[in-house]
Structures are given as structure tokens and as C-alpha cells.
Amino acid sequence: MDLYEYQGKQYFARFGIPVSPGGIAKSVDEAVAQAEAAGYPVVVKAQVKVGGRGKAGGIKLAADPDEVRRAAEAILGMDIRGHTVHRVWVEHASDIAKEYYASFTLDRPAKLHLGMLSAAGGVEIEEVAATNPEAIARLHVNPCDGLDEQTARRWVDEAGLDEEAREEAARLLVRLYRCFVEGDCDLAEINPLILTTDGKVHALDAKVTLDENAAFRHLEWEELAEDEIEDPREKMAKEKGLNYIGLEGSVGIIANGAGLAMSTLDVVNQVGGKAANFLDIGGGANAEVMTAALEVINADPSVKAILVNIFGGITRVDDVANGVIAALANVEIHSPIVLRLDGTNAEAGRALLASHLSDSVLAEPTMLAAARRAVELAR
Amino acid sequence: MSIFVDETTTVVVQGLTGGQGRFHGLRNRDYGTKVVAGVTPGKGGTDVEGVPIYDTVAEAVEVTGATASFVVVPPRFACDAILEAADAGISLIVCITEFIPAQDEALTYNRLVREHPGTRLIGPNCPGIISPGKANIGITAGDIALPGGPVGIVSRSGTLTYQALHELSQQGVGQTTCVGIGGDPVPGTNFIDCLEAFQADPETRAVMMIGEIGGSEEERAADYIGQHMDKPVIAYIAGVTAPPGRKMGHAGAIISGSQGTAQAKIDALREAGVTVASNPTEAGEMMVEIVRGLG
């Protein structure tokens, strides 16, 4: 789960990482009130879960209430790369001497934690990473050892942070690492991490991704109340407990297993179609799950054909077939459906289905044939 | 021969008294796997259909001499279960548990490397491992596999693995071992570990590798194949059309920025001389061809 900047900063604060004082606002008036509380000058910052807000005009400096008004008016409702701004974060403006970059994430190939630290942080960090990778000091941390202050201090030296920032930065990085580990983050990133003109180090931005698998030990995450899911299909699927991702095409997909579902999207594409969604119904494939899946797909107006791709392993295909038949009786589908059921007891499953086939309920023996048929029907 | 497990492997099932553990553990036993013990703290002294239950893995190992463990416990207990097995001297741990926190997984992996270098972990979040006709540890339906080799399979995805097994078996092409390494970000066993073992196994004469988006294990595997393997490898990579930034079902199946795309993996594999199929059916057909050609 990605956090907004303001949530990320609140999360950082729990671990003792200094952030700017500020408040959240949903309207121009609220923004002015928050500015008064934070103390002028302030920065009005668009809250969207995408980087590069500064470059997109989503971050504006304001010295008085009028300027806050104008800034908030411009930013609220703005579209930043497909994300509409519903809220702004208004925080006290810092006098920036230097902008650094710091982050922790998992290095998958190394199977170790990876810290990245650079004296050349700020809005151009991608550019720096691409053209001048040596400007980023990388530190592998073994989770068994953790990160201590001496190591952090050497790392800060290596990254070439300004002398006066080093001690505080090292202390902050140890806290950021704790936040990453104990806070169960997939990513904890500060860009920019700043040195102020009066010699303080603090986090001016926060990019935090939480690992949802750890939600059971973070009751405080409940407050982070996930936003309204914007895609109504994804919202409906989530309510039904389905593993669904909305896409742009016209072939609705139901498959069991993440790999098989992904593969089904690819095969549909290969034969000239486009999938309307990713949907993995897992091992079960019983009537209940199949019904829920069909309901979600059916509610998607761009779906012109449905492709059900099930491989029965321990769940036998005859059981799956019964599930499909029951689900088809529960849901009045708007588009033709192509079934590909294979695996354990496939023959028996297909025999069960035979009497239910029609112009709008078809069966194909292979994934490729089924994809071809579904794509044809979607045209 | 087979890799990692065979008819001599003796298995303790951690979580045998739970719903899933009982179902899959007993299925594994019915398949012919030597399931010699179960472990559930507090339930020592009871049994599950004749399989004795112990309170600890150490006890189970002491009494039964089990060499492998099948971990079927909920995510918040799985890592402790894995480390308990390693502490008890188990040399092969198969963990099917999905949704383990990534931090726990990374810590556990590194603790195993450091404290128990002789222990192999397969998974988590994997279907398990089957050496057809010899042993099946995990949730694979044993009857879709065919004993006798000569194909080794290694895969990050469950259902795609079943599909591969099924298609080969239906054409009369058997398998030596099929390893599901799982879809999590920090798998205990990598593609390369399995490829190495298959390369060294005289009965495995060709290898099928099934990858997916996310991470760079396939690229690393491609390097390994290019440098160290002379057995033919057929690969299939799922997720060519997956949108970036979304977890496609598996925790590890995510394209981050330009990292982890299917195309990059396919390119790397082709460069290493691997035949990459464009769909799972084609991968199966290509493998059947290769095996027929081996005579």
C-alpha cells in the first residue's frame, strides 16, 4: 500500500524522523487555516500517489493568505499524470541549503536490504541515477545485523554529505532503517532529505510503501484508511474478496492461479485481443467464487466476451464444471463466454458441460483456441 | 535420479493437524511420500490417521529421523516454523505459506544462510516439489506428473507448473523432478539452484523453466545457462502484457519502473541460447519435440 506524502511523514514521525510542521486541507479555506497554523511562508503540496509533483506544478510556495488561496485553487482538482488532486498538504517552508536523497528497499537479487544515499538529491534524482550512478552511495544491510550508527556514519561520509549534516544525517538514517524494518515498509524514501541554512537535517518529502502482508501486526495502519478505489470494477472486486486488476481491453478474464491468469492476458494479446482485466480466483474455483467473478466481469461495460481459463490440479475439473454451471445459473451474463477447462478429470468436466453449451456458452480444449474464440467474439 | 527429494526422503509435516496440513500432508502420504511425523505444539502424543504428532520438530526428528519438513502454517508463524526445522537439523524445508511479511522472509532467509548453510528452503508461497513416483511434498496433484524423466521443471508459478506437467505427461514425457520455487520476493531456492542440480543430474536431459515478471532471477538464470549448461532449456515467461506497478497476484510479480519486465527476461534468455516459447502450450510442445529428438 502506497502512502500519501503526509501519511508517510506522519509514519516517519513515529520513528523520530524530523519532518516539517503542517496540515491537510481539502478546500481553499482549509488550506489558509492550515497555513496560519504552520506559519508563513508555507508550501502548498498536492497529495497524489505519484512522484514529480514539483515538476508538474503541484507544489507552490506561498508567503501570505492570498498566495495560499491562489496556490490551493490552482492545485486542488489538478490532474497529475492521471491522478486527481483531492487534498493538499500545507507545511512550513524550509530554507534549504542542500537537497539529499535517502532510501531503503529490498535488493531482490542480493536478498539483502539496500540503502541508497546521495548528496545530489531533489527533483532530478532519476537523472542523477541514470547519468551519474556513482553519485549514489549504495549500502547493503544484512537483516540479521541491522544498521548501527557507526556504519551509517561511514556511509554518510562515503556519500559526501556536507560536513555539518553528517552526524544528524547518520542518526536519521538509523531511524529511517528502523522505520523500514519495524514499520514493515517495502520502500522508505526521502527525497529531498534537506540540510537547512541553520544546519538542521530533515525529511521534506516522504515516499512510503507498506507491506500489506504485515497488516496483522500494525493496528495503526487502520487509520490510514485506504482511499476510495477509483476504478469501480476494482472496488466491486475488492468487496467480493477477489484478486482483480482492471485493464483497458474487451475480453474479460477469469483464471485460477496468478501465473495462469497473467499468461491468459498474454495469450489474448498474442491472438490480437486485449484483456479487460486480470482476475485470479485461486485454487477454489467453486460456484460461489465463480459467481462473484462473473458478477464483477459482467458489470464491466467494455467487456464483449469472457474467457474462463481453469486448470484443475487438486480441484478436479468436474467439480470446477459444476461450479461454472451453478454460477451461470446465478448470473445473467451479457456477453458470450468461452470456457477452457483442463487438468485432472478434464473429460468428466467437459461431459458435464456439454449439455449447457450454446451460442453464448462455448468450450474450447486449449488455452490458445479459447483465446482465439474469445477474441473473435469480442470484435 | 531426481533432485532434492526422492524415495528415501522422510517428511515431517509442520501443521499436520490443521485443515490444509491434513489435506495435503495425507495426500502426499497417499502418493507414496514417506510422511513420518507431524508437529503441532500442544498436540504431541496424538496422531493424524496414523501419523504421530510431536510438540516440536526436534522431537519428531529424534524419534523418526525425518530429513525434510513440509511447512503448512499461517503466515505469522511460518518463519518460526522454518527456523525451528532448521534448528532441528532438517536439511530440506518446503514452505507453501503465502502472505508472509517481506521483512520476515528476508530475515529468515539470511538467518538460514548464516546459521544453517546446509539447509535448503523451497518457497515460501510455492506449490512444493515432486519427484514423480518417489516423493511429493506440497500441493501439486501427484497424478498429473509422470515418473521416469527425462525433463526437469522449475517454476515460479503454481498453475502454470501443473499445466506444464500435465501437457508433458499427456504426451508420455515424464519428469525427474518439478520444483515450484514460488512467487515471493525472497525465495529460499532460486532458478539457478535448480538449474545447477538439473545439470548435475544424469537422468535429467532437458529442463523447462517457467518465469514471470518481477525481480531479475530469470536474467541471472540466463547468465548461468549460457555459461554452465549444456542440456537444452525451454523457457516460458508470463506477464508480457502486465501493466507496470501492479502486483499480478504474486507478491514478487511486479514491474517496478523499467525493472522486471517479461521482455527483458525473454531477451536475456534468448541471448543465452534458451528457446523461449510464447505460451505454455507451445513450451510443452517444444519440450516434447526435444525429448523425442533425444531418442
Ligand SMILES: Nc1ncnc2c1ncn2[C@@H]1O[C@H](COP(=O)(O)OP(=O)(O)O)[C@@H](O)[C@H]1O
Ligand atoms: N516545505 C518545503 N519547503 C521548501 N521547499 C520545499 C518544501 N517542500 C518541497 N519543497 C521543494 O519542492 C521540491 C519538490 O517537492 P517534493 O515534496 O519532493 O515533491 P515531488 O518529489 O513530488 O516533486 C523539493 O525538492 C523542494 O525543493
Ligand SMILES: [Mg+2]
Ligand atoms: Mg520528492
